Amino acid sequence: MRGRAPAFLWFLFLAALAGWLILTANAGPMVNANLTDLLPGAQRDPVITEAVGRVKKRFERNVVLVVESDRFEDARLAADYLGEQLRESNQFRALRLRYDRDMVWEAGAFYFPMRFQLLDHKARTTLEAGDTAAFERDILKRYFGPGSSLSSEMVAKDPLLLLPSYLDARTSEAAGRLQPENGYLTLRAQGKVFVVMTGELAETPFSFSVQERLVPILEQVRRELPEKFNGAQILMAGVLAHAIAGTAQAFTEISSVGLGSLLGVFTLLLVVFRSWLPFGLSTISILCGCLGGFAACIALFGQVHLMTLVFGSSLVGISVDYSLHFFCDRFRSPGNWSPKLTVAHIFPGITLGLVTSIIGFSGLVISPFPGMREMAVFSSAGLAVAYGCVLCWYPVCTQRLKSPTVQRPLAWTSTYIGLWQRRWSWPVKAGLAVLLALVSVGFLRLAAEDDIRLLQTLDPEVVAEVDRTRALIGRNLASQFFLVEGRTTAEFLEHEERLTARLRELEETGQVEGHAAISDFLPSAARQEEDRKLLAPLILDEDGLLARVAQRVGLPDNLREAYASAYAAALETPPVGLEAWLAHPVSEPYRHLWLGQTERGVVGVVGLRGVFDLPALKAVAASNPEIHFIDPAGEISDLFSDYRRETGWLAFISYLLVALLLVIRYGVLGGLAVITPPVLAAFASLGVLGLLGHSISLFNIMALLLVLGIGVDYGLFFRETGLVHASTFLAIAMSALTTLLAFGLLAFSRTAAISDFGLTILIGICVAFLLSPMAGARLPRNSD
Amino acid sequence: MSRLALVLAVVLGTTSGAAQALDEQKTTLSDISGQLVHGDMLCSDFEQEKHLQALARPLLSSGKLIFVAGQGVLWQVLTPYPAQILVRSDELIRWDEDGNAHKSSAGKVPIFRALSRVFLAMFRGQFEVLQDTFDLSATQAAGTWRLTLIPKDEILATVISDVRVAGGRHVEEISILEARGDQTLIRLRNPRVDGCRLDDTEKTYFAR
Numbered sequence: 001m002r003g004r005a006p007a008f009l010w011f012l013f014l015a016a017l018a019g020w021l022i023l024t025a026n027a028g029p030m031v032n033a034n035l036t037d038l039l040p041g042a043q044r045d046p047v048i049t050e051a052v053g054r055v056k057k058r059f060e061r062n063v064v065l066v067v068e069s070d071r072f073e074d075a076r077l078a079a080d081y082l083g084e085q086l087r088e089s090n091q092f093r094a095l096r097l098r099y100d101r102d103m104v105w106e107a108g109a110f111y112f113p114m115r116f117q118l119l120d121h122k123a124r125t126t127l128e129a130g131d132t133a134a135f136e137r138d139i140l141k142r143y144f145g146p147g148s149s150l151s152s153e154m155v156a157k158d159p160l161l162l163l164p165s166y167l168d169a170r171t172s173e174a175a176g177r178l179q180p181e182n183g184y185l186t187l188r189a190q191g192k193v194f195v196v197m198t199g200e201l202a203e204t205p206f207s208f209s210v211q212e213r214l215v216p217i218l219e220q221v222r223r224e225l226p227e228k229f230n231g232a233q234i235l236m237a238g239v240l241a242h243a244i245a246g247t248a249q250a251f252t253e254i255s256s257v258g259l260g261s262l263l264g265v266f267t268l269l270l271v272v273f274r275s276w277l278p279f280g281l282s283t284i285s286i287l288c289g290c291l292g293g294f295a296a297c298i299a300l301f302g303q304v305h306l307m308t309l310v311f312g313s314s315l316v317g318i319s320v321d322y323s324l325h326f327f328c329d330r331f332r333s334p335g336n337w338s339p340k341l342t343v344a345h346i347f348p349g350i351t352l353g354l355v356t357s358i359i360g361f362s363g364l365v366i367s368p369f370p371g372m373r374e375m376a377v378f379s380s381a382g383l384a385v386a387y388g389c390v391l392c393w394y395p396v397c398t399q400r401l402k403s404p405t406v407q408r409p410l411a412w413t414s415t416y417i418g419l420w421q422r423r424w425s426w427p428v429k430a431g432l433a434v435l436l437a438l439v440s441v442g443f444l445r446l447a448a449e450d451d452i453r454l455l456q457t458l459d460p461e462v463v464a465e466v467d468r469t470r471a472l473i474g475r476n477l478a479s480q481f482f483l484v485e486g487r488t489t490a491e492f493l494e495h496e497e498r499l500t501a502r503l504r505e506l507e508e509t510g511q512v513e514g515h516a517a518i519s520d521f522l523p524s525a526a527r528q529e530e531d532r533k534l535l536a537p538l539i540l541d542e543d544g545l546l547a548r549v550a551q552r553v554g555l556p557d558n559l560r561e562a563y564a565s566a567y568a569a570a571l572e573t574p575p576v577g578l579e580a581w582l583a584h585p586v587s588e589p590y591r592h593l594w595l596g597q598t599e600r601g602v603v604g605v606v607g608l609r610g611v612f613d614l615p616a617l618k619a620v621a622a623s624n625p626e627i628h629f630i631d632p633a634g635e636i637s638d639l640f641s642d643y644r645r646e647t648g649w650l651a652f653i654s655y656l657l658v659a660l661l662l663v664i665r666y667g668v669l670g671g672l673a674v675i676t677p678p679v680l681a682a683f684a685s686l687g688v689l690g691l692l693g694h695s696i697s698l699f700n701i702m703a704l705l706l707v708l709g710i711g712v713d714y715g716l717f718f719r720e721t722g723l724v725h726a727s728t729f730l731a732i733a734m735s736a737l738t739t740l741l742a743f744g745l746l747a748f749s750r751t752a753a754i755s756d757f758g759l760t761i762l763i764g765i766c767v768a769f770l771l772s773p774m775a776g777a778r779l780p781r782n783s784d
Numbered sequence: 785m786s787r788l789a790l791v792l793a794v795v796l797g798t799t800s801g802a803a804q805a806l807d808e809q810k811t812t813l814s815d816i817s818g819q820l821v822h823g824d825m826l827c828s829d830f831e832q833e834k835h836l837q838a839l840a841r842p843l844l845s846s847g848k849l850i851f852v853a854g855q856g857v858l859w860q861v862l863t864p865y866p867a868q869i870l871v872r873s874d875e876l877i878r879w880d881e882d883g884n885a886h887k888s889s890a891g892k893v894p895i896f897r898a899l900s901r902v903f904l905a906m907f908r909g910q911f912e913v914l915q916d917t918f919d920l921s922a923t924q925a926a927g928t929w930r931l932t933l934i935p936k937d938e939i940l941a942t943v944i945s946d947v948r949v950a951g952g953r954h955v956e957e958i959s960i961l962e963a964r965g966d967q968t969l970i971r972l973r974n975p976r977v978d979g980c981r982l983d984d985t986e987k988t989y990f991a992r
Binding site: 144145155553 | 830832834836837838839840841843844845859861864865867869871873878880881886887897916937939962964965966970
């Protein structure tokens, strides 16, 4: 029988596609779940882009876990247990719980030989100003004051107490609240004991292996702890905490939206067509469409983002329209229906539908947004494949399908179309007037919104836990930071010192709270030499500072002489370089600030706390080519705003293109009649969003593109079938219902971006559907 | 039968004996605590002697201190070099001449924290909290008492040999003997609960 050959060929094509995908799957992971990968990077120097990538990667892999309990012993044991479980998950590159080494002692061991070249900021400014008396007073206060950790050992080897003074200044700046207790980093606050564990994940927290292996363990331990260790509890901070909550929620939403729409569509098809076949075939063509979209993305981009799968599959779901038109066509002439005639009848309509949809999506392909490009490719390819399925398989599979006898739905749609014939009736006019009024009011209230929080799923519980943890451990780093470059490590440190000098000024005036920089822990070679020179007269002069202090505190002469000769010997040794510091355990808490080699030198990070004056910080970087100010959240917000505008224009152009195409085919009036419903629908969704007090983001604009793609289809089907058939409107009604089931449900998402998207579609499709008979208004009515 | 009775007697005897010893210990500690004059605040003058083996003579200083329950101890050195230091359970803040506060790395040192906990507990008469960190032994005679604290923690024990506290209605003397032989002696003079209050400057120190 004819028609079998194309069906078979089409099957072969899809089978080959599936085979290719299976072969490719072995090459590596194909699905990515990190939301930020959907965003383009800011346009800048590749070296800096790469460095920012490294900071981001490190940042998102950091995990802080805190065990909270009433007693230290319970907290400690619970932390041991948690640590053991986490290690077994094999998801951590590093996990630190116990600090067996004495960190203070280690700092002493590293810095002691450097004591003559390590002045803290205050000591240096005092000495540079020549105020030896003030310097002396500070030293003597340390001797006589209470609470000082003075010991014979220290006094004998460093009678000017240079090292303790430097270490105190460092601690003061680091301002951490955690202290080692029996080797555990511990904090006592609010009548509780907290034991802190830090870890670095082996992979991004969005990866499936983290989600699959680590999350169940964490959940299990979270449940077990209170019982096993007298009410001990876990607190967590880090991107992981958000990633877990976000992904869990995404999956719940996907499955509930997916299940909801599937059930809805199934019921709808069964009720209207009284047969399993339409639902079965539609499902198969949607699945094949997803296969095609997936394959196209893998071929072009090498991977597919989870969000693309979600949105893309829904978009491919539009292809159910093609199926609907095929099956609804049977109502047109129930007596002498044949699949072949149907294909001929609906072919122009669904072809044009496909073309306009692809035009709608192609606006997104041009956008530099990786996520949108993926979605556009996925959906375009998916729709094309589903279209192929309808044309190649449906006629063969529906040979034996009997013509339906029940036509009640047709009666309803007939009535509605009746309102739109030739002269519009009063309900139509009244409806349009109300719509226009509402939309105009809403439009006046529209405002734009480009905040990064659109993308975040802010589970209040998780946010509270993360905030509490961060407040506890006092690690309240700002999301902004500086990158400092240098051709050599020595140069890097000098550039950094220039930056920190400026930052200290900003800290004094309260524009920034604090900073973390490597050069505060290892001064540049130049500065070490300067500091050493400043001390020369103080130590070497016969009646210098050292002599006076020694006399005042009763330091024996032999110790004083030994100190002077230690100083003389130190003058001969070269300054300590960054490499030595990095190799020593003392640098461990700050090593994350070091990024290492680039193609043109080295680069490191200067972290910030409490940023109150962004422009001032930007200005610091602007005057120094080696210093770069990075504001990731700000960049994303800027991107959102840029792309909102850009996508807005793309949407506008797409609407124009489609309108042009329609005018070419149907003439000016006909074309306008088809394009008007989706255009009005787009305006209506914006207006209603304004009325509801929503602000407009990129995601609303994206949805408008979809409203165009789908809304035009409705008009097209009226046009292409030549007459205003109630059967056509039934197909459109069903298609609108299925679209609403697929997208409208997204409006209930807790992620602002998705909910914006869903809501816009919900409103737009409703309006486009209700107005669609307008497209056929000037056509004669077929009284079937 | 008789053997079982014997075993029981021994077991019960020892346990009750141990319990009794523990009870006596508790009684002494709570006696001392009861003997101390309590108040949310305590003002006192102090004299400090630091004996460092490396130095030819002890370092002498004096001043006044104010203890505020739940807040910490403010030491105001008056001679020979005026200085203000606030000791809290987990941090130590010094003020320079310009009035700028500096946190000290001493707060990170286990010995410092152990000692600050001793101070805070003593002024309050809450000796139980010290039992996590120290073995306590106490003696009492004629309205005076003596406490000896020996560190339980091994790391702490390498630094501190013992801490001795003596007093009557108030803590009067604290002596810290370090493992290396350095010793710090603090004598409280004229401790008073009544009429002890913060002036405005002192309030700003505690507000940190």
